Amino acid sequence: MEALDIPLTGFALLYLLLLLPLYLLRRLKLGLGREVLISVVRMSVQLFLVGIYLKYLFAVNSLLLNVLWIMVIMVVANLNILKKAGLAVTKLFWPSLAGVACGTLVVLGIFLLLVVRPTPLYDARYMIPLAGMLLGNCMNGNILSLERFYSGLRKDESTFLTYLLMGATLKEAVHPFMREAIRSSLAPTIASMMTIGIVSLPGMMTGQILGGSFPLVAIKYQIMIMIGIFSSLVISMVASLYLSLPFAFDSMLMLKDEIFAAKKKG
Amino acid sequence: MISFEAVAISMQGRTLVRDISLSVMAGEKVVLRGRSGSGKSTLLKAVVGGTPITAGAIRVGSLAVVPENIQRIRQEIAYISQEPGMSRETAAEDLLLPFTFKAHSGKEPTAAQIEAVLDRLLLDPAILRQKSATLSGGEKQRLVIARAILLDKRIFLADEITSALDAESKDAVFSFLLESDHTVLSISHDPEWIGRCSRVFTIENGILREEK
Numbered sequence: 268m269e270a271l272d273i274p275l276t277g278f279a280l281l282y283l284l285l286l287l288p289l290y291l292l293r294r295l296k297l298g299l300g301r302e303v304l305i306s307v308v309r310m311s312v313q314l315f316l317v318g319i320y321l322k323y324l325f326a327v328n329s330l331l332l333n334v335l336w337i338m339v340i341m342v343v344a345n346l347n348i349l350k351k352a353g354l355a356v357t358k359l360f361w362p363s364l365a366g367v368a369c370g371t372l373v374v375l376g377i378f379l380l381l382v383v384r385p386t387p388l389y390d391a392r393y394m395i396p397l398a399g400m401l402l403g404n405c406m407n408g409n410i411l412s413l414e415r416f417y418s419g420l421r422k423d424e425s426t427f428l429t430y431l432l433m434g435a436t437l438k439e440a441v442h443p444f445m446r447e448a449i450r451s452s453l454a455p456t457i458a459s460m461m462t463i464g465i466v467s468l469p470g471m472m473t474g475q476i477l478g479g480s481f482p483l484v485a486i487k488y489q490i491m492i493m494i495g496i497f498s499s500l501v502i503s504m505v506a507s508l509y510l511s512l513p514f515a516f517d518s519m520l521m522l523k524d525e526i527f528a529a530k531k532k533g
Numbered sequence: 534m535i536s537f538e539a540v541a542i543s544m545q546g547r548t549l550v551r552d553i554s555l556s557v558m559a560g561e562k563v564v565l566r567g568r569s570g571s572g573k574s575t576l577l578k579a580v581v582g583g584t585p586i587t588a589g590a591i592r593v594g595s596l597a598v599v600p601e602n603i604q605r606i607r608q609e610i611a612y613i614s615q616e617p618g619m620s621r622e623t624a625a626e627d628l629l630l631p632f633t634f635k636a637h638s639g640k641e642p643t644a645a646q647i648e649a650v651l652d653r654l655l656l657d658p659a660i661l662r663q664k665s666a667t668l669s670g671g672e673k674q675r676l677v678i679a680r681a682i683l684l685d686k687r688i689f690l691a692d693e694i695t696s697a698l699d700a701e702s703k704d705a706v707f708s709f710l711l712e713s714d715h716t717v718l719s720i721s722h723d724p725e726w727i728g729r730c731s732r733v734f735t736i737e738n739g740i741l742r743e744e745k
Contacts, residue, residue, distance in 0.1 A: 417552055423618060424619065425612075425614045426618035426620065428578065428583045428612060429612055429614075429617070429618065429677075430579060430608045431581075431607055432612050433631035433637075434607075434608060434632070434637050435634045435636070436636075439634050439635070443620045513616060518600035519583075519585070519600055520581035521582065521584075
C-alpha cells in the first residue's frame with residue numbers, strides 16, 4: 268500500500284490555507300505576518316533540501332554518511348540549545364554536546380540493536396528518522412532544563428550559598444535547583460503521554476498510517492518512540508546538567524558569570 | 534576573628550568598595566550601614582567566598598579566604614538573609630536539611646536538643662509540623678538561626694534581618710545574636726539593632742568609615 272502523492276495543485280492550495288490565519292493575525296494587529304512568512308518559507312526550503320538529502324542518504328545507505336549526518340544534526344541541536352537557554356556557546360559547548368549525545372545515542376542504539384533490528388543495523392530509513400525524532404525532543408527539553416537550572420541558581424544565589432555554608436558539596440547544593448529544573452522541563456512530555464491517542468494523534472503515527480502502514484504497526488512504533496523520547500530526554504537532561512557543573516562553577520564553588528551569553532545591546 | 538586587609542571589590546568594571554580594612558574580634562557585634570547598592574552585602578558575601586575580591590585579603594581566624602580554605606571557613610559561618618529561602622516541604626525537613634548532607638550525616642541532633650534550641654528562640658515545637666511555605670518571615674529566620682546553633686556555628690553574617698521581624702521574633706533574635714558570645718557581622722538600618730552593636734561602620738562612595 269503506497270501513500271497517495273499530493274498533486275501540485277493541491278500542494279499550492281495548501282499555502283493558500285495560510286491566508287486565513289495571516290488575515291486573523293493582521294486583524295488582531297499582532298505584527299507577526301512577516302515572521303510567519305519567513306518561518307513558512309524557511310520550513311519549506313529546509314524540508315525540501317532535507318528530502319533531497321535523505322533520498323540520497325537512503326539510496327547510498329552508508330554507515331559513515333549516516334553517522335556523519337547524525338553528528339552534524341547533534342552539533343546544530345546543541346548550538347540551538349545553548350543559544351535558546353541564554354548560555355555561552357564557548358563555555359558549555361562540549362558538556363552540553365556530550366549530554367545530548369548520551370541521551371540520543373544510548374536510546375538510538377537500543378532501538379536499532381534490540382527493538383527494531385533492521386538489516387543492516389545502520390539502515391538509513393530507520394537510523395536517520397529515529398535519531399532526528401529523539402534529538403528534536405532532547406533539544407527542546409534541554410533548552411528548558413539548562414535555562415531553568417542556571418537562571419534559578421543565578422536568581423537564588425543566597426539560598427545556594429546557604430547550602431554551601433550548611434556543609435553541602437557542590438552536587439548537594441545544586442540538587443534542589445536541578446530537581447526543580449528537571450521536574451518542570453519534563454512536565455510537557457509527561458502531559459503529552461497522558462493524553463496521546465485521546466486528545467492528539469501523534470504526527471509520526473499519522474504519517475505512518477498515511478504512508479501505508481497498518482495502524483497496529485504504527486502504534487507499536489509510536490509507543491516505542493514515546494518511551495524513547497522520554498528516556499533520551501531524561502538521560503540527556505541529567506547528563507548535560509551534571510557534565511556542565513565543572514565548567515560553570517569557579518574554585519570557590521560559585522557560579523561563573525561568563526557562562527551566560529552576553530545580552531545584545533539596544 | 535574576621536579581618537579585611539585593604540580589600541577592594543570590582544564588579545563589571547566598576548569599583549564597588551576599595552581599601553577596606555576592618556577587624557572584627559571574637560564575640561564582637563559589628564554593623565555596617567550604607568545606601569542601597571553601596572557594596573555592604575557584597576562585602577558580607579566575600580567573607581564566605583560568595584564574591585571574588587580584586588585586591589587585599591580577607592581572613593577568618595588564621596585562614597585566608599582562598600579556595601583551599603573555603604570549605605573549613607564555611608563550616609564556621611552562618612549567613613542569614615532578610616528572607617531566608619526554605620526549600621523543603623515542612624519546617625522539620627528544613628531545620629534538619631544539613632544533616633542530609635554527607636558532611637553531617639550520622640550527627641543528627643536528638644529530639645531533646647532540638648526542643649532546647651527551639652525553646653531558646655521562643656519557637657513552639659509544633660512549628661516543625663507546619664509547611665515551610667506557611668511560616669512568617671520571623672519564624673523562618675528563627676528556624677535558620679536554630680539550624681545554625683545545631684551546626685554549632687560561631688560566626689553569624691546577618692544581612693538586614695530585622696526588617697521582616699515581628700516583636701516576638703525580634704526579642705528572640707536580638708537576645709540570641711546580640712547578647713551571646715557569638716561573633717556577629719551585620720548589615721542593618723534598624724536603630725535598635727545598631728544601638729546594641731559594639732561598633733558601627735558606614736560605607737560611602739566605596740570607602741568604609743567608623744562612626745563614633
